[in-house]
Amino acid sequence: MTRSAPRARRIRQAAGVSAATLLALSACSPSGSDTGKGSAASSSPELSGTVTVFAAASLQESFTTLGKEFEKDHPGTKISFNFGGSDALAAGITGGAPADVFAAASTGTMATVTGGKAAAGPPATFARNQLEIATLPGNPDRITSLKDLTKPGLKVVLCDRTVPCGAAARKALNAGGLKLTPVSYEQDVKSALTKVELKEADAAVVYRTDVRAAGDKVEGVDFPESAKAVNDYPIVLLKDAPNPETAKAFMALVRSDEGQKVLSGAGFLEP
Amino acid sequence: MTETTDRDDRVPGLLPQGLDAHLVVDRGSFRLDVTLTAAPGDVVALLGPNGAGKTTALRALAGLSSLTSGHLGLDGVRLDRTPPESRPIGVVFQDYLLFPHLTALDNVAFGPRCQGAGKAEARAQAAEWLDRMSLADHAGAKPRHLSGGQAQRVALARALAARPRLLLLDEPLAALDARTRLDVRAQLRHHLADFEAVAVLVTHDPLDAMVLADRLVVLEDGHVVQEGTPSGIARHPRTDYVARLVGLNLYRGLAEGHTVRLDAGPAITTTEQLDGPVFVAFPPSAVTLYRERPTGSSARNLWRCEVAGLETHGDQIRADLTGELSLTADLTTVAAADLDLHPGAATWATVKATQTHAYPA
Amino acid sequence: MTDTGTVETRPRRDRPGLRSRTVPVPLLVPALIGLAFLLLPLIALLVRAPWRSLPEQLTSPGVWEALRLSLVCATSATGLSLVVGVPLAWLLARTRFPGRGFVRALVTLPLVLPPVVGGVALLLAFGRNGVAGQWLDAWFGITLPFTTTGVVLAETFVAMPFLVISVEGTLKAADPRYEEAATTLGASRFTAFRRVTLPLIAPGIAAGAVLAWARALGEFGATITFAGNFPGRTQTMPLAVYLALQNDPAAAIALSLVLLAVSIAVLAALRDRWLTPP
Numbered sequence: 001m002t003r004s005a006p007r008a009r010r011i012r013q014a015a016g017v018s019a020a021t022l023l024a025l026s027a028c029s030p031s032g033s034d035t036g037k038g039s040a041a042s043s044s045p046e047l048s049g050t051v052t053v054f055a056a057a058s059l060q061e062s063f064t065t066l067g068k069e070f071e072k073d074h075p076g077t078k079i080s081f082n083f084g085g086s087d088a089l090a091a092g093i094t095g096g097a098p099a100d101v102f103a104a105a106s107t108g109t110m111a112t113v114t115g116g117k118a119a120a121g122p123p124a125t126f127a128r129n130q131l132e133i134a135t136l137p138g139n140p141d142r143i144t145s146l147k148d149l150t151k152p153g154l155k156v157v158l159c160d161r162t163v164p165c166g167a168a169a170r171k172a173l174n175a176g177g178l179k180l181t182p183v184s185y186e187q188d189v190k191s192a193l194t195k196v197e198l199k200e201a202d203a204a205v206v207y208r209t210d211v212r213a214a215g216d217k218v219e220g221v222d223f224p225e226s227a228k229a230v231n232d233y234p235i236v237l238l239k240d241a242p243n244p245e246t247a248k249a250f251m252a253l254v255r256s257d258e259g260q261k262v263l264s265g266a267g268f269l270e271p
Numbered sequence: 272m273t274e275t276t277d278r279d280d281r282v283p284g285l286l287p288q289g290l291d292a293h294l295v296v297d298r299g300s301f302r303l304d305v306t307l308t309a310a311p312g313d314v315v316a317l318l319g320p321n322g323a324g325k326t327t328a329l330r331a332l333a334g335l336s337s338l339t340s341g342h343l344g345l346d347g348v349r350l351d352r353t354p355p356e357s358r359p360i361g362v363v364f365q366d367y368l369l370f371p372h373l374t375a376l377d378n379v380a381f382g383p384r385c386q387g388a389g390k391a392e393a394r395a396q397a398a399e400w401l402d403r404m405s406l407a408d409h410a411g412a413k414p415r416h417l418s419g420g421q422a423q424r425v426a427l428a429r430a431l432a433a434r435p436r437l438l439l440l441d442e443p444l445a446a447l448d449a450r451t452r453l454d455v456r457a458q459l460r461h462h463l464a465d466f467e468a469v470a471v472l473v474t475h476d477p478l479d480a481m482v483l484a485d486r487l488v489v490l491e492d493g494h495v496v497q498e499g500t501p502s503g504i505a506r507h508p509r510t511d512y513v514a515r516l517v518g519l520n521l522y523r524g525l526a527e528g529h530t531v532r533l534d535a536g537p538a539i540t541t542t543e544q545l546d547g548p549v550f551v552a553f554p555p556s557a558v559t560l561y562r563e564r565p566t567g568s569s570a571r572n573l574w575r576c577e578v579a580g581l582e583t584h585g586d587q588i589r590a591d592l593t594g595e596l597s598l599t600a601d602l603t604t605v606a607a608a609d610l611d612l613h614p615g616a617a618t619w620a621t622v623k624a625t626q627t628h629a630y631p632a
Numbered sequence: 633m634t635d636t637g638t639v640e641t642r643p644r645r646d647r648p649g650l651r652s653r654t655v656p657v658p659l660l661v662p663a664l665i666g667l668a669f670l671l672l673p674l675i676a677l678l679v680r681a682p683w684r685s686l687p688e689q690l691t692s693p694g695v696w697e698a699l700r701l702s703l704v705c706a707t708s709a710t711g712l713s714l715v716v717g718v719p720l721a722w723l724l725a726r727t728r729f730p731g732r733g734f735v736r737a738l739v740t741l742p743l744v745l746p747p748v749v750g751g752v753a754l755l756l757a758f759g760r761n762g763v764a765g766q767w768l769d770a771w772f773g774i775t776l777p778f779t780t781t782g783v784v785l786a787e788t789f790v791a792m793p794f795l796v797i798s799v800e801g802t803l804k805a806a807d808p809r810y811e812e813a814a815t816t817l818g819a820s821r822f823t824a825f826r827r828v829t830l831p832l833i834a835p836g837i838a839a840g841a842v843l844a845w846a847r848a849l850g851e852f853g854a855t856i857t858f859a860g861n862f863p864g865r866t867q868t869m870p871l872a873v874y875l876a877l878q879n880d881p882a883a884a885i886a887l888s889l890v891l892l893a894v895s896i897a898v899l900a901a902l903r904d905r906w907l908t909p910p
């Protein structure tokens with residue numbers, strides 16, 4: 001983060017950048033958790049304009065909450081979100097979509113952005129997500145472990161291995177030495193969950209956050225193998241960010257105590 | 272509908288043979304109300320101007336449109352509620368409607384096939400019909416490769432191959448050019464004469480009707496205005512339309528002895544002695560025209576007229592006259608030239624009383 | 633037989649002058665823009681295709697499995713559309729019943745519905761827990777989601793309107809009196825339809841079938857939502873392309889090229905055979 005700041009400044013060449021950057025930097029530092037909120041608020045006079053955040057679909061609820069909070073704290077700013085599959089978003093960013101911040105659901109996806117030199121610096125992990133089994137309400141099939149999903153006749157959906165939740169599920173299954181044939185490899189975690197919500201599938205391997213967000217339409221079952229497949233959520237400021245100062249302030253909010261509270265409320269683990 | 276049926280079911284007995292129909296079709300402001308009977312072997316022509324309801328009557332007979340009320344009986348069987356495919360009725364459509372994707376043979380075999388004949392048998396029957404129509408050579412031709420006359424005969428063969436008890440022909444010669452028409456008309460007459468059941472043809476052409484039919488039914492505005500044999504109708508037209516069709520000058524008036532005072536215009540002297548409302552008719556050839564008022568003529572019927580129009584009619588000239596009396600006159604080309612007739616020319620017309628014909632209206 | 637008095641002559645195919653005349657600029661320019669707009673993305677696909685790794689991409693068995701499944705499902709969906717869509721088109725074109733306009737609008741609804749929504753709607757109707765699906769499951773033990781049959785149904789749902797619209801248009805343009813002529817010859821309405829109407833509107837049916845087939849071949853949203861994604865069972869080419877796009881765009885382009893090549897080959901072959909007048 002520290003190294004990226006001068007480069008961003010050089011590119012933008014905007015006046016009055018340095019002060020805001022420094023403030024934002026202090027907010028970003030992992031040890032600055034006690035100053036997070038305060039520094040963001042203190043920088044408010046200089047913050048303005050729209051920040052475009054590309055974020056993984058699983059972040060929709062928590063980021064929307066944080067975005068509203070940020071706009072309230074900093075009148076004149078607007079946080080505009082584009083939620084979607086991490087890979088699709090990454091493809092958009094490398095393809096030149098105008099965005100300030102990218103928050104991905106996996107480090108692998110983030111690597112395609114940082115590797116493509118579209119990021120302004122190295123990404124920082126702000127949350128982690130763990131897998132959980134989503135079952136029908138009341139868990140009628142009495143699923144208590146990952147192994148239970150291999151029972152014959154049970155309709156299980158997984159995410160496709162090309163998307164993060166699918167890769168994580170595969171890792172967890174490998175860790176448990178299990179072989180599972182699902183009825184479908186879904187295109188993203190939300191469609192996997194939808195299949196259970198509509199009772200078309202008996203169970204799906206999804207994220208804790210998704211189970212949490214689905215309320216009582218599904219029931220979550222923890223399983224020990226999920227510890228082997230924890231997803232890191234990295235966030236990064238993009239090189240061509242149109243509004244880097246405000247973007248940094250928003251990133252600071254995400255990583256502040258306040259932000260972490262919102263995220264853990266949604267089911268995320270702390271980094 | 273049920274009310275209508277109840278009433279019609281009380282129709283006491285249908286003719287045991289042939290056609291016995293009372294067709295009533297309401298269509299908005301138009302109402303067709305026609306009674307039609309015919310014995311097997313009869314050829315009846317429905318004659319009338321456009322919009323008179325001829326085609327409506329034909330479609331009602333075929334079952335392609337339903338009757339508002341009335342009845343339809345054929346050989347003693349009620350058919351009003353029978354769907355068209357179950358009626359023993361064949362139709363030759365105006366533009367033939369030969370199925371374009373089938374050969375002439377398969378077009379003709381269509382009816383027998385629908386009546387349950389096997390493919391080979393239906394084709395054998397069809398081949399026989401085509402042979403009878405002298406079309407054996409064209410059995411394999413698609414309709415688009417047939418001449419108009421050939422197509423017409425294929426259409427006739429197709430309708431007859433289904434062995435109908437009533438054959439309907441909708442303007443059977445209208446789609447043909449004048450030269451083909453003469454041949455086809457003669458052939459059609461021959462085939463209709465052979466046909467043992469009832470044939471009804473619809474036409475607006477009086478010549479077709481008179482050549483092909485034994486009996487004419489003249490329709491105007493949905494109603495029968497006159498019916499009878501071709502010669503009877505030609506001699507005694509009862510409406511302007513019929514008179515024009517058969518080429519007669521027709522007037523309506525009040526007779527008093529030998530004089531008929533016309534409803535509009537002058538009087539006509541006739542040979543018949545009648546009293547009361549009458550028709551007076553005379554053919555255009557009975558009219559003689561003069562440029563000057565004739566002095567030596569004994570004709571009582573002398574009117575001052577003006578030429579409204581001239582047209583060639585075969586080797587004759589037909590003159591349309593207005594004036595004291597509207598009439599048409601036929602004269603030879605030479606006479607027309609001698610008289611120096613042209614539209615607007617003043618002329619005198621005479622008709623001998625012996626050439627007029629009066630009959631009660 | 634002489635040529636005189638022929639009822640109907642076919643229009644000549646080469647009308648002199650029509651080709652040599654200049655095309656008006658106000659038509660030419662938008663036409664060329666339109667053509668370029670359609671072609672450029674395809675050209676870009678070709679330009680950016682990973683030609684070097686293409687042989688390797690295309691020899692993976694998954695590609696051919698997906699392609700085979702795509703062709704089988706699109707063809708089945710077209711067949712199913714024909715079986716129920718042509719009679720539906722006939723009903724709309726040839727009969728009168730109250731609410732016909734409304735029914736026609738309903739038939740075209742899948743054209744405007746986002747396919748993913750169509751997939752969800754199919755789940756709600758034919759899913760294991762769906763309005764009709766729960767009875768299929770309870771009575772016959774049939775569940776449609778996650779099956780190849782499900783793919784066919786999803787594709788039919790999206791593709792059939794193209795066929796119905798096309799056939800209905802042809803039927804409306806066709807002379808209904810041929811059907812009447814057939815009934816006067818003793819044909820029931822169904823026989824008339826089968827032996828007369830059907831051959832007459834065959835070109836329209838073929839055109840509609842080709843449209844439906846092409847639409848079914850490219851179907852993605854309804855398929856993945858209703859039938860899921862499992863290689864060899866429900867993973868058709870568009871699904872394989874989409875998922876490959878997630879982390880291997882080169883593979884996605886390669887797959888797209890295969891799908892494009894096959895569809896162009898099939899459409900060109902059909903066009904020559906069916907869609908050009910004799």
